Amino acid sequence: MALNIIQTTWWRFFNKKQYRLSKQQAYHNKIDGFLSDNKILTVPDIKAIAAANGKLNFQHTGNAGDVIFALPVLKKLHQVVKQPLNLLLKINEPMRLSNGLVHPLNNVMLNQATVDMLKPLMLAQPYINSCEVYKDEHIDINLSLFRRAGIRQDRGNIARWNFYTTGVTANLSEKWLFVEPDLKYANSIIIARSQRYNNPVIDHSFLAKYPDVVFLGVKAEYENMQKMIPHIKWVQVKNFLEMAQIIAGGKFFIGNQSFPFSLAEGLKAKRVLETYHAAPNVIIEGADGYDFYFQAHFEAIVSELYGS
Numbered sequence: 001m002a003l004n005i006i007q008t009t010w011w012r013f014f015n016k017k018q019y020r021l022s023k024q025q026a027y028h029n030k031i032d033g034f035l036s037d038n039k040i041l042t043v044p045d046i047k048a049i050a051a052a053n054g055k056l057n058f059q060h061t062g063n064a065g066d067v068i069f070a071l072p073v074l075k076k077l078h079q080v081v082k083q084p085l086n087l088l089l090k091i092n093e094p095m096r097l098s099n100g101l102v103h104p105l106n107n108v109m110l111n112q113a114t115v116d117m118l119k120p121l122m123l124a125q126p127y128i129n130s131c132e133v134y135k136d137e138h139i140d141i142n143l144s145l146f147r148r149a150g151i152r153q154d155r156g157n158i159a160r161w162n163f164y165t166t167g168v169t170a171n172l173s174e175k176w177l178f179v180e181p182d183l184k185y186a187n188s189i190i191i192a193r194s195q196r197y198n199n200p201v202i203d204h205s206f207l208a209k210y211p212d213v214v215f216l217g218v219k220a221e222y223e224n225m226q227k228m229i230p231h232i233k234w235v236q237v238k239n240f241l242e243m244a245q246i247i248a249g250g251k252f253f254i255g256n257q258s259f260p261f262s263l264a265e266g267l268k269a270k271r272v273l274e275t276y277h278a279a280p281n282v283i284i285e286g287a288d289g290y291d292f293y294f295q296a297h298f299e300a301i302v303s304e305l306y307g308s
Contacts, residue, residue, distance in 0.1 A: 041141065042167045043080065049140050050081035057086045059134055060143040061093040062110030064118060064240075068262035069159040070143045071125070071177070072170035078127035080168075087122055088134040089115050120241040124179060141166060157283040159265075173286035177266030179241060181249035185214060189306070190250035191232070192216045192260035193225060197276040199256070199293065204228045206299055207254075210306060214250070216243055216260055252305045257282040265289070272301055 041049075050056050058074065060067050067089070074085050093109045115133055122131035146161035147153070153161075163169050170176070189210055194217065205228040207213055213232045215222045222234040237243045244263045247253050252270035255261035261282060264271040273284055273291035284291050290305075292298045 040165070040167075046077065046141070046166065046168070047081055050077075050083040053083075053140070055084045055086060055129070056081065056140045057088060057137055058141050058143055059088045059090060059139040060110075061090045062108075062114070063259070064110065064114055065259040065262040066144075066158065066161075067110075067118065068177070068259070068266055070162050071266065072159060072172055073143070073162045073166055073168045075125075075127045075176045076168050076170040084129035085127060086129050087131045088137055088139065089118070089131065090134040091115060117239045120239045121177075121179070121244055124241055126178065153281065154279040155281055158262075158281050159283070159285075175266065175268040175286075177244060177263060179244045179248050179267065182242075182245040183249045185246050185250040188212045188214045188250050189302075190214050190216060190247055190253045191225065191229075192253075192255045192258060193221060193274070194256060194258035195221060195224070197257040197274075197279065199274050199276055201293075202274055202295055202298060207232075207302070210302075212251075214246070216246065254302070270305060272298070272305070274298070 046056070056077065058070075060070060067087075074087070078085055089110055091108070091110045091112055091114075094107060112133065115131075119131045122128050142165075143162055145165040149165055151161055151164060157172075159172050189207065189212065191204070191207070191213060192215065193204070204225065208229045208231070211231075213229055215225050215232050215234050216237065219234075222232075226232055226234075235246065237246070240259075240263070243260060244267060247260065247264050247269050248267050250269070252272065253260075253264040254272045254274070255264060256274040257276050257279070261271065261273060265282070265284065268286050268288060270288045271284070271290070273282060273289070275282075275291050275293055277293065290301045292301060
């Protein structure tokens, strides 16, 4: 293994052609293993399974945002197979974080508490029959296969990753999350910003001039934002259904590439995305969506939406 690393590093600097060939071979080896271990399904295959079983069981290992971005496939299949769809969430799968990055769940992708937060939102969706923690049930479709399929996860569109492993193509310009908006926040700018995926040239301090600003997220994230917007209010939600209702009912939503933005995208709320330059893998589709890389555009978008 060490010899291979040394050889590949040598090729990278002194034999570009051989380096490219070695990378291609490594990719082919990974895909060959994936194809030999996992049956690639097509939509006719899935329809046959649903007809035979009278239902479809889906497994997901998280993160929570990945679960939300997998839902367009379930919504589409509900229309196609017309059978109950059950979502089974596997907890305590290890998470690998890059150096210097933090996550509210530390070293796992989903835990019991997160499933408890997700469940009311999942059960509110007309295309989901049940949502439970996975306990060795038979699985028809694994919604985490994209992690083994050679798909680059630092670019592209998270919402399309399950298209490539199921053969299902959904219309991402249509909403796929359905909740009753909380109109108490109709005049509020709703903000969420995780400690990961922060664009280093963006400053939220200008939002201090707007009178009604609400933050959704964990305490450490709120305290970071409060340094820039002293009067910002922190709403601690009891579950993610409540979070989605606030986002749907707000004047508009501002977020980075973290879980709350997946809700805004699924709801097709008025939404503004802080794009992360190193991993631009959240793509806005459909009406009322805005994204930015630079401060001037951020401030102009907020001014336009607030005025409207």
